[in-house]
Amino acid sequence: MSGALTRSEPLSRAYDRWAETYDEEYAERPETATEDALVVSWLRDRLPAGASLIDAGCGTGWLLDRIEWPRALYYGFDISTGMLDRAREKHPGYAFGQQSVVDQWPGYPHDWRTGTPRVALAMWMVLNHLDPEELLLTLGRFASSEGDRLLAVLRMPAAPELAAPGGHDDLAPYVWNHSLDDIETSSEIVGLRVVDHFGFLYGGRTVPVKDAHYLALEIAR
């Protein structure tokens, strides 16, 4: 899927600039392994075998790098062609498309809906130009019927990364400044609800959500 990324164009260019070094930068962070282990184990408990996964803001393929999933049941999309090139290189045969949560809805490959239930994932995705209702409404449509859900890891406002996500200050204007209360309220407005969450700090220590740098969320209808 490709086409005009109207509202997401400047952000997609910022991610294109990051794509080449993204994996190495993360791999080199001492806290990455601990954070990953925590999130991957949380995800594994919530990904039913046979579910279709839609990986919103798939980046360079973080999810497939860590969790094996059948090709026919995976679709990853991202606004950045640079990020998508890396993902395709590492995961040949998997379906990826250039698409924005904001600008290019709807856009599944036609066979994506074969699996059931459906799980939409938004892992460490910088969600820009969005108000919380718009985001949740759009992502909620990816997981649109009973049994489907949305799993996400988001940055919390306390994170030092707000000023320069991943050390990239060109991304700072795009970080969505939210709280769990905002997300819960917005979810209700669009007919979804937060069914599970936990907060953790850089380095993977779990803490009360109010002290967290990251928030892991499960949202369902």
Ligand SMILES: C[S@@+](CC[C@H](N)C(=O)[O-])C[C@H]1O[C@@H](n2cnc3c(N)ncnc32)[C@H](O)[C@@H]1O
């Ligand atoms: C911090 S990276 C996370 C990538 C990957 N999920 C991971 O965990 O490594 C955020 C990704 O979201 C993508 N992104 C940001 N806004 C988006 C949007 N509106 N629609 C689709 N992708 C978006 C970026 O291009 C980038 O690849």
